Structures are given as C-alpha cells and as structure tokens.
Amino acid sequence: MTSRILILGAKGYVGARLLRRLADTDGLEAVGAGRSRPAGAPASFLTLDATDAEALRSALSTGFDAVVNCVGGPPAVIAGGARALAQALGSPGCAAHLIHFSSMAVYGSVRGEVDESCPLNGDVSAYARAKVQAEQALRGTRAATILRPGCIYGPGSPQWTERIGAWLRAGRIGDLGPLGDGCSNLVYIDDVCQAVQAALRAPAAGCRAYNLAMPDSPSWNLYFERYARHLGHVPLRRIGARRLRLETRLLAPALKIAELAGRRLGVRGLPAPLPPSLLRLWGQDIRLDSRRASQAWGLRWTPLEEGLRQCAAAASPPPGPFDGP
Numbered sequence: 672m673t674s675r676i677l678i679l680g681a682k683g684y685v686g687a688r689l690l691r692r693l694a695d696t697d698g699l700e701a702v703g704a705g706r707s708r709p710a711g712a713p714a715s716f717l718t719l720d721a722t723d724a725e726a727l728r729s730a731l732s733t734g735f736d737a738v739v740n741c742v743g744g745p746p747a748v749i750a751g752g753a754r755a756l757a758q759a760l761g762s763p764g765c766a767a768h769l770i771h772f773s774s775m776a777v778y779g780s781v782r783g784e785v786d787e788s789c790p791l792n793g794d795v796s797a798y799a800r801a802k803v804q805a806e807q808a809l810r811g812t813r814a815a816t817i818l819r820p821g822c823i824y825g826p827g828s829p830q831w832t833e834r835i836g837a838w839l840r841a842g843r844i845g846d847l848g849p850l851g852d853g854c855s856n857l858v859y860i861d862d863v864c865q866a867v868q869a870a871l872r873a874p875a876a877g878c879r880a881y882n883l884a885m886p887d888s889p890s891w892n893l894y895f896e897r898y899a900r901h902l903g904h905v906p907l908r909r910i911g912a913r914r915l916r917l918e919t920r921l922l923a924p925a926l927k928i929a930e931l932a933g934r935r936l937g938v939r940g941l942p943a944p945l946p947p948s949l950l951r952l953w954g955q956d957i958r959l960d961s962r963r964a965s966q967a968w969g970l971r972w973t974p975l976e977e978g979l980r981q982c983a984a985a986a987s988p989p990p991g992p993f994d995g996p
Contacts, residue, residue, distance in 0.1 A: 675700045675734060676871065677767075679721050679752070680741035682709050684828055685772065685863060689739065692864045704730065721752040727759035737768040737871055746801030753805030760812050768875045769815040770867055774802045775856055775882070775959055777819060786960040787819070787880040796948055806880075814875035821856025821884035821959050823863055825978065826985035831857070832898075834943055836986050839899045843918065843945065845908040850915060851892035853955040856884040859973035869968035884959040885972040891953040897975060901983035919947040 676693060680686040681703030693701035704717040719726040721742045731738065738760075742752045753771070760769060776799035778785050779792030791807075793800030809815055824831040838844045866883055889897070899905040926944035933941045964970055 674698060675736050676702065677717075677730060677735045677738045678703050678741060679705075679727075679738060679756070680743055680772075681705050681716070682707070683741055683743050685823060685860070686739075686741035688825075688827075688860055689741065689864050689867055692861075693868070696868070702735075722748060722755050724755035724758040727755055728762050728765070731759055731762070731765050731767055735767050737770065739770040739772075739867060741772050746797040749798075749801040750804040750808070753808040757808045757812060766813065768871070769809065769812050770870050771805070771809055771815060771817050773806050773817050773819045773880070774799075775819055775821045775884070775957070777802045777806060778957065780955070782956045784958045784960050785882070787882055787963055795951065810878055812878060815878040816870040816873075816875055817878065817880040818863070818866060818870070819880055819882050819959070820858050820863055821882075821888065822858070823860055824857050824982065825860030826981050828860060828982075832982045833986070835895070835898060836902055836982075837943065838945065839895060839902065839905050839907070841942070842906070842908055843910075844895060845899075845906075845910045846892055846896070847910050847915065847953060848892075848912070850912060850950060850954045851895065852890050853953050854958045855888050855891050855894045856957070856959045857888050857894065857975070857978075858883045858885055859978040862970065862973050865970060866964060866968060869970065873968070881964040881967070882959040882961045883964055884961050885975070886961060886965070887975075888958070889975060894975075898979050898982065901979040902986060903983075915950060918945045919950050923947070 676699060678686050678690050678701060681690045682705040686703065690701055690703045693699050702715050702717060703712065704719055706718070706720055708716055708718050717730055719730060721727065740753070740756060742749065759765065760767060776795065777791045777793065778789050779794040779799055781789060781792065791803045793803040806817060822831045827833065863883060866881070896907055899907045923944040923946055926942055929941055930944065933939070
C-alpha cells in the first residue's frame with residue numbers, strides 16, 4: 672500500500688470523504704489540499720491553487736508516493752488543474768502514482784453499453800469538454816489510473832442525493848415517464864473510495880481508465896421512486912413533459928439569477944434550479960460497463976437499497992449550485 676498520499680480537492684464531497692477514509696488506514700499518511708483551509712482541518716492540510724504548476728511541483732517534491740486528483744469546480748479549473756498537474760508530475764524525480772477523477776461525461780451523448788474503449792466526446796456541456804481536456808492533458812503521465820465514475824450518490828452527496836431529495840419533497844420531480852427512463856449509472860461514495868484504495872495498492876504503469884458504476888444501476892424513474900420511499904413515503908407524482916419544459920426553460924434561468932444574487936447577499940435556502948442538462952441526462956440511454964474495475968480490484972458494489980437507507984438516515988436540506996455529473 673502506498674504510504675504517503677496527497678489528495679487535491681480535499682474540500683469537495685469525494686475528496687473529503689476519501690481523506691477521512693484513508694486517515695483511518697494503518698500505514699498511510701493522507702494529506703489534504705485545497706484552495707482554502709476548511710474548518711477543523713488538520714495542521715498537515717496544504718493550501719494551494721491546483722492550477723499552479725509550481726505550487727504543485729513544490730508540494731509533490733516533499734515526498735508523496737501518490738496524488739489523488741479530486742479537483743472540481745468551473746471547467747477552466749478542471750482543465751487548467753490537469754494541465755498544471757501534468758507539468759508537475761513530469762518534473763525530474765517525481766514518480767508519484769496519479770489517481771485522477773474523470774467522469775462518465777467524457778462519453779458525451781453516446782448511447783448503449785459503454786466500456787473504456789469508447790472514444791471521448793465532450794459534446795454535451797462545457798463540463799464534459801473540460802473533463803475530456805483533463806484526460807488528454809494527463810495521458811502522457813508515467814503512472815496514472817483514470818477513474819470515470821457515473822453519478823456518485825451517498826450521504827451528503829450534494830448533486831445526486833441531497834438535491835434529488837429536496838426536489839422529491841417539493842414535488843418538482845417524480846415519475847418522469849419516458850424522460851426518466853435513462854440509466855442512472857449510480858455508484859455509492861464508499862465504493863468509489865474502495866476503488867481508490869484498490870488502485871493505490873495495485874502496481875501502476877502507463878495510463879489506464881476504469882468505469883465506476885453499480886452493475887445493476889436502476890433507471891432514474893426507479894431511483895426517484897425508491898429514494899422517495901426511503902425518505903418517508905414522499906408522494907411520487909407523475910411529472911409531464913410540458914411541466915418539465917417550464918421548469919428547465921423558464922423557471923431554471925430565473926432561479927439561477929436569484930441563486931447568484933442570494934449568494935452575493937448571503938441569502939441561503941433558495942430553491943435550486945433544475946438545469947436542462949439534467950433532463951437530457953435522465954433520458955439518455957447510456958450504461959457504463961464496469962467489469963474492468965470489478966475484475967481488476969475485486970470490488971463489491973453496495974446494493975441500492977442499502978445505499979438509499981444510509982442516504983435517508985443522513986438526509987439534509989438542499990445544497991449549493993449544481994456542478995455537473
């Protein structure tokens with residue numbers, strides 16, 4: 672097992688969860704890094720700009736065996752951070768194993784079953800294009816493991832658990848009919864952390880990608896139905912196409928403007944906009960093939976009902992703005 676690990680983007684959902692999990696692993700020293708120091712962070716937490724190649728080179732020169740890139744945020748940060756990281760990892764004497772978080776978004780609008788040989792295509796959003804650019808920047812790294820998770824859910828997940836729960840309670844989503852028949856490609860947060868730990872244990876050479884999604888991922892309609900039941904039998908209404916168009920085309924822009932204004936004024940608790948990109952995703956017939964990760968690392972996927980039980984037990988108010996899958 673790798674002994675000293677740097678986690679970039681350790682303030683985000685995945686990075687913070689991974690940092691806590693690795694901190695409990697014997698023989699490891701996991702160090703978090705982010706643009707600013709979160710409350711209660713240990714003294715070892717590094718404050719750095721992930722788009723600054725020199726700052727990354729300086730941090731890695733202190734003797735890290737591996738770096739896990741969980742950096743999120745705007746597309747420019749995702750792509751720029753990957754380019755800076757590639758420069759830092761190319762420095763003389765730096766032999767750190769890279770674990771890079773990409774996304775299923777790199778497959779774009781493709782449909783059907785998708786394995787890691789599928790060409791990258793960022794045709795659906797600026798977020799998807801940035802994820803493709805990030806992978807391209809890191810392609811020449813000496814030892815890199817690229818993780819392409821589907822939709823990461825779990826307790827505290829801002830996008831695929833807390834926001835979905837808030838929309839279900841408010842009756843803004845429910846049974847979407849054909850518009851919700853796409854595969855959810857869900858993956859539980861602890862299964863993602865398990866994959867990182869397995870990748871750190873495995874010898875790495877060259878660059879290899881792995882899809883991450885539970886093999887029996889439900890449709891979005893089924894996910895909404897099951898999660899509503901776990902939240903205390905929240906009524907699940909049929910939401911028609913006309914109402915969804917009103918939500919995404921008329922209401923979403925107004926709510927986004929209110930959200931941005933509220934952020935400047937310190938106002939919290941405003942209804943979250945439902946972006947058109949989500950409606951496209953919920954109807955997309957794409958299913959990630961995760962057999963490579965399952966076979967290479969012996970992963971055990973958390974059953975949906977167990978994952979939703981944990982989510983409902985930790986349910987909280989809706990989070991901040993949507994950042995993409």
